[in-house]
Amino acid sequence: MYRLDIAEVAQRSGLNPSTLRYYEKRGLIMSDGRRGLRREYDDSVLTRLALIALGRKAGYSLDQIGDLFRPQGGKYELNRHELRNQASNLRNQAQELQATADLLDHVAACTAPSHLECPRFQTLLKDALKAKEPE
Structure with missing residues (x-):
């Protein structure tokens, strides 16, 4: 030492x-x-x-x-159990971040006159709102 x-x-x-x-x-x-x-x-x-x-x-x-x-x-x-739980949490966060990145890519490339007129964007907004509702 x-x-x-x-x-x-x-x-x-x-x-x-x-x-x-x-x-x-x-x-x-x-x-x-x-x-x-x-x-x-x-x-x-x-x-x-x-x-x-x-x-x-x-x-x-x-x-x-x-x-x-x-x-x-x-x-x-x-604490291996705690580490496994955190790894799972990080994977879930990574999936959520990937979905958000995909949404932003779609919005950036969308050819609709307005993003609010895009059916896919409307669906994604509704899905985002559902994900935040308390159960």
Whole structure:
């Protein structure tokens, strides 16, 4: 294990030192102490920061990441059930985004004099409204 000061961690992770201090304040990472006025971290902080980045990319909030990636007995035990649920949620979001992109492509290419006169556009608008109605 190597000890890295905050500038080295920032350089290797691509994060600003202020972000590292914020993550530390939130309990997502921990420094091992200080060398002069600079915080020092164990080099395993880079793995932790990669887990945080993955969690953010997967749509988790920092609070959720703190709960999900909390070390258990010195190891990171990830909740596989939760990860599968989030993967399913992301797939559903991707399908919704693809449908929206298809709608926008249609609207952009539609030759109707007005988009509101286009039968397909009217159907898509009705479908969009149905999707938002409470059950």
